[in-house]
Amino acid sequence: xxxSIITATFQSARTLGDTIDSxxxxxxxxxxxxxxxxxxxxxTLGIVAAHTQLVKVVSEPDRGIYDAMNKGIGLADGEIxxxxxSDDFYADERVIADIAVCFEDPQVDxxxxxxxxxxxxxxxxxxxxxxxGRYQPGGFRWGWMPPHPTFFVRRRLYEQxxxxxxxxxxxxxxxxxxxxxxxxxxxxxYLPRTLVRMRAGGASNATxxxxxKANRNDRLAWTVNxxxxxxxxxxxxxxxxxxxxxxxx
Numbered sequence: 001x002x003x004s005i006i007t008a009t010f011q012s013a014r015t016l017g018d019t020i021d022s023x024x025x026x027x028x029x030x031x032x033x034x035x036x037x038x039x040x041x042x043x044t045l046g047i048v049a050a051h052t053q054l055v056k057v058v059s060e061p062d063r064g065i066y067d068a069m070n071k072g073i074g075l076a077d078g079e080i081x082x083x084x085x086s087d088d089f090y091a092d093e094r095v096i097a098d099i100a101v102c103f104e105d106p107q108v109d110x111x112x113x114x115x116x117x118x119x120x121x122x123x124x125x126x127x128x129x130x131x132x133g134r135y136q137p138g139g140f141r142w143g144w145m146p147p148h149p150t151f152f153v154r155r156r157l158y159e160q161x162x163x164x165x166x167x168x169x170x171x172x173x174x175x176x177x178x179x180x181x182x183x184x185x186x187x188x189x190y191l192p193r194t195l196v197r198m199r200a201g202g203a204s205n206a207t208x209x210x211x212x213k214a215n216r217n218d219r220l221a222w223t224v225n226x227x228x229x230x231x232x233x234x235x236x237x238x239x240x241x242x243x244x245x246x247x248x249x
Contacts, residue, residue, distance in 0.1 A: 001100050002030040003080040003152070006072030008065045010038035012086035013047055015199065018123070020051050022089035028096040032056070032078050036068040066164035066172040073158050079103075082152040083173075087199045089123075091116070095195050099152050102189045109154055109186040113195035115147035117244075120199040127200050128244045134190045140182040141229055143236025148173035149196040157186060165224065168217050175221035183225050 005023055009016060023033045035048050037059035048057055056075050062068045069083055080103055084090070102111040117128035132146045151173075161180055164172040180186040218234045 001080065001103060002032060002078035003028065003082065003096055003100060004032040004034060004072075004076035004078030004155070005082050005084050005096075006034045006036065006069055006076065007084050007086050008036050008038070008068035008072065009040060009044050009048075009086045010065075010068075011040050011042045011044060012037075013040070013043040015087040016044055016047050018089045019084060019086050020047070020054075023084065024051065024053060025093045026090065026096040027093050028100055030078075031096060032076065034058075034072045034075050036062070036072045036075075038062045038064075038068060063166055066166055066168070070163040070166075073155070073163050076155055079155055080152055081155050081158065083149060084196070085149055085198070087120075088149050088196050091194045091197055098191055098193075099195075102191060103152075103154070105189065107187055108189045109157055110180065111152045111189045111191055112146035113150045113191035113193055115150055116194050116197045117200045118197050120201060123197065123199070126197075129194075130241075130244050131192075132190065135181070135188045138182075140178055141233050143233055143238075143240045145174055145177060145237065146188075147196065147198075148177065149198060150191075151177060153180070153186075160184075165221075167224075168221060170214055171217035171221055174218060175224070178221050178227070179225050183227060 007019055023031065032055045034056045035054055037044055039059060039061045045059055048054060058071060073081060099111050102108055112132055114132055115130040116126045119125040119127055130147050157180055161184055165175050168175045181188060215234055218237060222229050
């Protein structure tokens with residue numbers, strides 16, 4: 001079972017080495033790592049060139065991170081597709097092997113797990129833990145969503161339901177998972193352990209205005225899918241994250 005991992009990059013020289021190394025260390029033998037670069041002018045491509053195990057590399061202007069991810073999906077040969085951002089890295093060398101075991105069940109359409117946020121410069125220092133928990137039908141209406149960097153999908157789902165919607169701003173990943181899982185009923189498997197470590201500082205939560213804009217895009221994600229959330233759904237989504245900052249949660 002080949003697993004394709006897509007990393008979108010732009011001016012990513014500072015962190016990309018950690019991302020690539022975390023893929024290279026995986027014990028699963030059938031991995032395709034695809035780098036889609038937006039035309040970086042720093043040493044991003046130099047770092048990519050130093051890692052000859054990469055199967056496919058594209059560098060050209062794009063319309064943002066979700067456009068780059070769509071390009072990567074189009075290039076993917078693997079039965080399974082995962083997205084790993086250029087400042088994220090896998091928690092250990094067994095992550096992809098454990099994902100592959102979950103997909104041995106033909107009833108499973110997508111697999112997800114837990115995510116740790118880490119200090120951007122001290123990556124062994126965890127600042128926040130996102131324990132996703134098992135999906136319950138209708139969970140999106142209660143503000144639930146899985147961490148997108150841990151979300152692995154059978155490639156045929158992208159072919160069937162489409163890729164990322166470029167009109168969603170920073171909420172493209174939320175809209176895609178809402179569409180696949182809540183609207184179309186993709187069958188999920190939960191791997192209850194940390195799969196990805198993410199450097200803290202996401203664009204959608206950087207400021208209050210950014211969070212309000214993300215909330216508007218969340219609402220749009222429901223609208224474009226012809227879905228109606230509860231009146232409290234879009235406020236529960238950020239409120240559910242409060243527990244991620246508490247020790248032991």
